[in-house]
Amino acid sequence: MKNPSAPVNKFILKIVIIFSLLLVSLFPARYINSVYGYLPFLGLLSLLLLSGLYLLIMRGCIRFEARNADTVCPRGEKVNIILKIVNRSFLICPKARANLYVSDFFGGYDSVLPAPFTMPARGEAEFSLAIQMNHIGIYTAGLKMLQIYDLLGIFSTTITGSREFTVTVMPKTLASEKIEFKDSMLAESHSTQSTVSDGFDYTGVREYALGDSIKRIHWKLSAHSNNYMTKITETGTRNDLAVVIDLLISGIEPDKLPGIYDCIVETGLSLIKQAMNRDIEYSLLFVGKNRELARVFPKGRPDFENLVRLLPGAETDSPADIPDGASILAQEGHLGNRSANIILCTSQITNHLIQELINIKQQQRNPMLYYIIRPDVNLRALEDLKAPLQVLDDYNVLYHLVKAEAAS
Numbered sequence: 001m002k003n004p005s006a007p008v009n010k011f012i013l014k015i016v017i018i019f020s021l022l023l024v025s026l027f028p029a030r031y032i033n034s035v036y037g038y039l040p041f042l043g044l045l046s047l048l049l050l051s052g053l054y055l056l057i058m059r060g061c062i063r064f065e066a067r068n069a070d071t072v073c074p075r076g077e078k079v080n081i082i083l084k085i086v087n088r089s090f091l092i093c094p095k096a097r098a099n100l101y102v103s104d105f106f107g108g109y110d111s112v113l114p115a116p117f118t119m120p121a122r123g124e125a126e127f128s129l130a131i132q133m134n135h136i137g138i139y140t141a142g143l144k145m146l147q148i149y150d151l152l153g154i155f156s157t158t159i160t161g162s163r164e165f166t167v168t169v170m171p172k173t174l175a176s177e178k179i180e181f182k183d184s185m186l187a188e189s190h191s192t193q194s195t196v197s198d199g200f201d202y203t204g205v206r207e208y209a210l211g212d213s214i215k216r217i218h219w220k221l222s223a224h225s226n227n228y229m230t231k232i233t234e235t236g237t238r239n240d241l242a243v244v245i246d247l248l249i250s251g252i253e254p255d256k257l258p259g260i261y262d263c264i265v266e267t268g269l270s271l272i273k274q275a276m277n278r279d280i281e282y283s284l285l286f287v288g289k290n291r292e293l294a295r296v297f298p299k300g301r302p303d304f305e306n307l308v309r310l311l312p313g314a315e316t317d318s319p320a321d322i323p324d325g326a327s328i329l330a331q332e333g334h335l336g337n338r339s340a341n342i343i344l345c346t347s348q349i350t351n352h353l354i355q356e357l358i359n360i361k362q363q364q365r366n367p368m369l370y371y372i373i374r375p376d377v378n379l380r381a382l383e384d385l386k387a388p389l390q391v392l393d394d395y396n397v398l399y400h401l402v403k404a405e406a407a408s
Contacts, residue, residue: 014154018048051150054091055157058148061089062159064098065143072168072305075262078130079167081141086124093119095149102131102141102167116149135258136265138309139167168308171262174270179370180400181274186241186341186366240281242295242332242339243268246325246346247286247312256374256404260347263372263404265311268345271370272298283339285332287323288312293331326353329360329367340365347372347404349388357397369399375406 025044029037064085073079081100087093095116119125133139142164149156217230245268249260268284275282276299288294289312298304323331325346332342342360346353349371360367369392373381385401392399 018154047152051152051155055148055150055155057089057091058087058093059157059159061091062087062093062146062148064146064159068141068165070166070168072170073133074170075136075172075266076132076134078132079141081129081131083127083129083143084124085119085126085146087119087122090121092121093148094151095153097147097149098127099144099147100129100142101144102139133167133169136169136171136262136308136311137313139169140164141167168305170304170308171266171269173273174266174402176274179267179270179402181271185368185398186280240339240341241271241275242283242285242342243271243275244285244325244328244332244342244344244346246328246344246348248322248324249347252347252374256376256406259375259404259406260372261313263402264345264347267370267372267402268343269298269304269307271343271345285328286311287328291322293323293328324348324350324353326350326356329353329356338363338365341368342366343368343370345370345372345402347374349385351388354388354391357392358395361395361397367397369397370402371399372402372404375404377403 022041022044025040026038028040031037062085064083067082067084068080071079081102083098083100085096085098095118097116117125117127131141144160146159147156148159245264247261247264249257249264252260268286272282272284283295283297284307285293285295288310291312294310296303296307296310298307325344325348329342329344332338342365344353344357344367346369349369357367357369371385389399
């Protein structure tokens with residue numbers, strides 16, 4: 001770990017050395033009774049002043065930018081950060097160092113180019129640094145600062161970056177054998193619950209949600225409100241599905257947190273994609289960045305990209321204003337539709353959660369649990385799961401264990 005006071009100590013040391021050299025350069029003046037005795041002192045002082053003037057000129061003539069545009073990539077791929085530095089002065093730049101940064105809601109890290117570089121007069125330099133995007137989220141990347149050294153390599157000036165871009169890292173789709181999901185696991189709904197329809201007859205409206213068709217918007221009613229409103233209609237028998245992702249993660253070490261978070265999100269979205277491929281009506285529920293419960297209906301890649309931008313980072317504690325998985329299940333029926341099938345993807349099992357799953361089962365609905373276990377799960381942790389899972393077995397509540405990847 002770097003000592004934050006090290007740069008200050010180094011600067012003080014340089015000042016002491018230079019001051020000592022200036023004092024030493026005055027000794028000839030004591031023995032040479034002429035202006036020539038001051039030449040060493042004047043020469044050293046002139047060199048220092050020229051170095052300062054050089055840094056002022058270079059600071060005003062250096063331009064740099066991160067040349068990347070905002071981009072989207074799947075988790076696990078590399079993104080090249082391209083840095084271009086332009087020297088518009090008539091002076092060469094003998095030594096410079098660039099500092100790039102990448103950060104997201106799990107915390108950031110800096111990447112320094114491996115070696116100092118030089119730039120000719122009125123020239124430019126371009127560098128590329130590949131960053132492995134191992135975890136889902138919105139990353140901010142760019143040039144943090146450029147450090148330019150004087151001709152002596154003693155002093156330097158720092159120019160901070162002003163150009164940044166974002167990288168949206170998308171979830172991977174998990175293999176079907178990792179998250180078992182069969183049509184036989186779903187229950188049919190025979191109720192007249194309201195669902196979105198393209199027809200003209202409707203039983204009510206709700207606020208527009210991500211993925212709703214424009215054809216379904218009630219334009220006349222929307223004109224009299226501050227939000228777009230979507231028509232909802234009655235249906236007959238259907239297989240409908242609500243997938244809940246619980247991003248409240250507790251009792252996990254910081255280095256394990258990204259892997260657990262990735263697995264929760266990827267399990268939920270992989271289930272949504274399987275439902276989409278089978279023409280099953282579906283919705284996705286999660287607590288957004290505003291800490292409010294949201295229900296969305298993602299339909300394609302643009303919707304999934306927007307969804308990643310809506311997701312918050314993992315919450316590692318349990319403040320009262322953040323609903324956990326059990327609370328989301330309890331609130332699900334108040335968001336419009338009460339889905340016949342509801343799947344919860346979570347990394348924690350509590351007595352409250354078990355009770356909510358049982359309550360849903362007793363409502364003649366079909367709850368399912370996809371429990372995310374940490375990559376280094378031990379036998380004792382698995383033993384602790386037996387009792388709550390046995391309760392689910394007793395009430396015929398389906399569950400699946402999904403093992404997260406080790407964070408890298």
